[in-house]
Amino acid sequence: MGDTLLFDAMIYLSAAVLVVPLAQRLGLGSVLGYLLAGIIIGPFLLGFIGEEGDELLHFAEFGVVMMLFLVGLELEPRLLWRLRTPILGMGGVQVLASTAVIGMIAYFTGFQWNEALAIGMTFALSSTAIVLQTLNEKGLMKSRGGQSSFAVLLFQDIAVIPILALLPLLALGHGGGGEGGDGHGHGGGAMDGLPAYVQTLLTLGSVVFVVLAGRYLVPRLMRIVAATRQRELLTGAALLLVIAVAVLMTLVGLSPALGAFVGGVVLANSHYKHELESDLEPFKGLLLGLFFMAVGASIDFNLVANNPVLVLGLVVALLIVKAGILFAIGKSFGMGLDQNFLFSLGLAQTGEFAFVLLSFIKQEGILPGDSVALLLVVVAISMAATPLLMLFNERVLQPRFGTREKVEQSRPADTIEEQRRVIVAGFGRFGAVVGRFLGANGVRATILDNDSDRVDLLRRMGFEVYYGDATRFDLLESAGAEEAEAIIIGLPTPEQNLMLVEVVKKHFLHLHIVARSFDYMDTYDLMDAGVLHIFRDTLRNGVAAAGETLKLLGFRAYQVDRHAHRFLEHDTNALRSLAAVRQDEGEYADMVRGTVSDLEQQMKSDLGPNTYPRDYGWDSESLVKEFGEA
Amino acid sequence: MPKVLILFAHPALERSRVNQVLIQGVGDIPNVHFHDLYQHYPDFYVDVQHEQELLLMHDIIIWQHPLYWYSVPPLLKQWIDLTLEHGWAYGSKGVYLKGKRVLNVITAGGGHAAYEAGGYNGFTMHDFLRPLEQTAKLCGMEYLPPYLIHGTHRIDQAGAEKARKDYHTFLRALGAGEVDPEELKPLYYANDHRILNPVK
Incomplete structure (x- = not known):
């Protein structure tokens, strides 16, 4: 088993490493690259993945779980409230209208009303994974269309909760599942045989538990872990958090992604937010990649080959219906044509939730297995078609609009982040003074610090302080380095300072860097790194102390x-x-001697009357x- | 073309609407160099060598400042004390400023009438500026009549914009050599020059 695991890992990683860069080079984007890689290694081409592809899909769904946890982290309840109009308005109309229209079509093509409703709800949802990933990659998240897409996706993510709670009630006379045990455990064992209303109650109860635990239990746990100052343990704790939520949700038969999202929102106010984000980001990225590959591999080309007209017809019909509804919504909310195309074509597919919902529908016995298999293929193909649609929009449609909105200008008033002009990295003895004086001048700073006790204290005192390692690119990014104007670097060691300077110089060249140094040597290093504003720790204080002494001795x-x-x-x-010549040690020694004698000379002359x-x-x-x- | 150096001294520019407007874009005028003293020397530690080099490079020196207690703001006085050294600016060896022209550009809260003999302030503007006039003369410079923006306590936005327009017209003409300093000499204020008062 160990051998196959490593072998599989090798296959997946090599497919990703080979195909994704190629896809990106061709301008197709990483999502399409992963999907192609999946199709290539899937059972219908190279056949490296066979039956286990299905299982893999459920494993890789964990990437979606993590992504939703991270999406949740980005959304403090307060900000969620501020975005309520686009979320509830656009999102609500989209889900209701798509459910109704798709459900109607299903009903009139011969499904029962409960079957039609289940299909409508399933296909109303879009793919958070594909859409957000693609928008991020193209830098379109902040455009009007991107923001609206996000709002709708968010509403859908929330809508999954009542949908999942509703599905058991749609099972009508079929009774509670009983097939169970297909490896991934949605709607699994723990609740077998319980009446539908008990299941519903348990579902809601578990969500409440996640909220309470996230609010009271997790911050305490994180503080204990952080106090050990072991980086990897924090990463472990972050993973444990998400996995635990996933396991709990699976136990009560809920989608782990939902629980993770709720957990994320609850923790959005915690100051471990940025730390959790940067810890989970790489896992999310890899797992999502795996997920996209699994989607690619899961496309049942036999089914397509047997009913090409039916499958492709369904996909096209789905895309047209959903895009049409979205386009109407975009228009009624005053979106420009170009943004509306981005919005409506982007969200036209069916999302990863459909995999969850469809297998749930199968378990509940709402729909027979062969219908579900057909629908699954439609879902996968519609997802795979999305990057192509976006590409079509970008290459063919958008160039036709003369008034393409600029990303910066189209930022609506109620955007997610608040504007902070300064980042203070390290809130120790130095950073604390800096932050206080900035604050006294009405300049609010984003403060990054990785001393959990101090973060707690400052938080209680009402400061905006985040816990995390400031030298990490992703943390800086989430702290708003893109929008800030200056960063003040006062980390505990010269090495950390220098590391942060390098990261800033590489990724955020627009930031003014103001740095605290400790000694001559690290001051030189900072100078070499191109820092213009360096403040040596003890220099000014030492001079001030000497000056005070001189006054005590009678100097004016x-x-x-x-x-x-x-x-x-x-x-x-x-x-x-000195900084310019210090590479040469001999010269360096001379210069030091020269400086000292030079200084002595000057100071001596300072002592004479009127010789200044x-x-x-x-x-x-x-x-x-x-x-x-x- | 004569080169113009504006030595601007205002300790609280952020609170002076009129001065903010006046200096807007002033550095873009050809042959005019704008030097903000309080921005360079917030600690009054005047770089004498740098200031002397600047003086050498220019022909017309402008001290632009608000009138505080009938005099210049303290940093400008510090600048005069330290920059105009004996043996450089005056004295038998102090020949470096000879032949240059200097004038004050002044914003004053009170109106013209407040600075007339027997008026609210008792003396004329010229009386208050005597020390500067003599400072210039001791350094061998020609002291030109001051350019006055009166009544800044009551000036409105339109008034400030008008003052800016006039001032910049004056500076542009100075920098372009269109205003002969000789023509300024007999005037009461430099802003009485015909370039700002075209004959109807």
Whole structure:
């Protein structure tokens, strides 16, 4: 078993590594690449995946679970509330209208009303995985069409909860499932034989449990784990969180994705949000890739070959009906033609929830197995067609519109993130002062820190502080580095500072970097890395302390102040020339000696009366010499 | 073409609507260099060498500032104290500013009448500017009549825009050599020049 596992992993990864870059090079996007890779290694071409493809699909569905958890994390209940109009308006109309129209069509083509309703609800939903992935990849998330797509997908994700609760009630006389045990366990064992209303109650109860646990239990657990300061343990905890939700949901016969989404929303307010995001992101990416491959592999080409007209006809009809409804919605909500095409063509497919719902429908005995098999093929093909449709939209339709909306301008007023101009990375002794003074000037900063105790404290005091490792690109991205103007770097070690500088220079070149350094050496490193505004930890404080001492010894305060200024200037200049030549150790030693003697020279001259060159204007010596005798 | 250097001194520009408008785009005028002293030396640590180099490179020096207690804001005084060194700006060896022209551009809260002999402020604007006039003379520079924007306490947005338009017209003409400093000398205020007051 171990051998086959590794072998399978090799097959999948090589297919992905070979096909996805090729697809991207051809401008097809990664989603289509994964789908193609799946078709290629699937049972109908190379045959590397056979019967286990179905099982794989359910395993890879976990990628969708993670994605929904992450989607949930992005949506604080407060922001959810602010987006209520597009979500409820567009989303609600879309789900109801599509369910009604598709259900009607099914009813009039000979299905029972309960069967038709189940089909309508299943096919009303679209694919969050494919649509969000494609929109992100094309940078269209912030356009009007992208935002509306997101709103509708979100409503659909929520709508799955009542749909799943409703399906057992549609089972009419067929009784509660009983087939069970097909490996993935949707609607599985725990609730077998219970009456439908008990199942419904249990379903709702488990959702309530996830909400309560997410609110009270998980933050405490995360704090304990974070206190160990073991990175991998935090990643483990994040995975455990999602897996636990998935297992619980499976036990009560609910889609794990829904539970994960709810869990995500509950945790959206927690300050572990960004940490969870960056921990789960790579897993999500790989699993989603696997999921897309599994979808590609699951397309039953035998079924297609036997009924090509029926299958393709159904797919085309589905796409036309859904796109038509979406287009009408887009139009009535005042969307421009170009955005509306993006919106309606993008969401025309049926989503991954359909796999869940259809197998549930089969278990509940609402529809017979052969109908479900046919519908599954339609779902898979409609999903695979989406990247092609988007490509068609991008290449053929969009160039026809002269007034293509710019992504930046089309950002609606109620967007998700609040504008923050400054990111403060590291809220230790240095960052705390920085953050306070910025705040005193009305500049609100996004604060990143990975000391969980301090994060807790600051949070209680009303600061906007997030827990996480600031040197990670994804964390910076979710903290809004794209929109911010400056980043203040004051992490606990020189190495971390430098690492963060490199990440910022590479990905967020527009940010002003203001950095705290510790010593001469790391100051040089920061200079080499191109940081213009460097503040050495102890320099100013040391000068101030010496100045205070000088005053205690009887020096005039303003003289001390001017000399301190000069001293700092001198120090900076010396540092600059040193940074340029320090590669050569011999020269470096000379320069250090030179600096010291230079400084000594200057400081000695500072001690004499009226010899401070920069305020020669206050010197009367030459005046006395010229005019004194007169 | 004469080169114009504006030494601008305002300690709280963020609170001065009129000055904000006045200096908008002033650095884009050909041959005019705008130098914001409070922006460069918030700690009063004037870089004397740099300031002297700037002076050498220009022919007409403008001290632009609000009138505070009948005088210049403190940083401009600090600038004068430190930059105009004996042996450089004046004295037997201080020859570097000889022949340059200098004038004040002043925003004043009170109106013209408040600065007339026996008016609210007791003395004329020229009386208050005597120390600067003598400073210029000691350095061998020609002191030209001041350019005044009076009544800034009551000026409205349209008034500020008008003041900006006039000021920039004046600067553009100075930089283009269209205003002969000799013509300014007999005027009461520099803004009485015909370029801003075309004959009807």
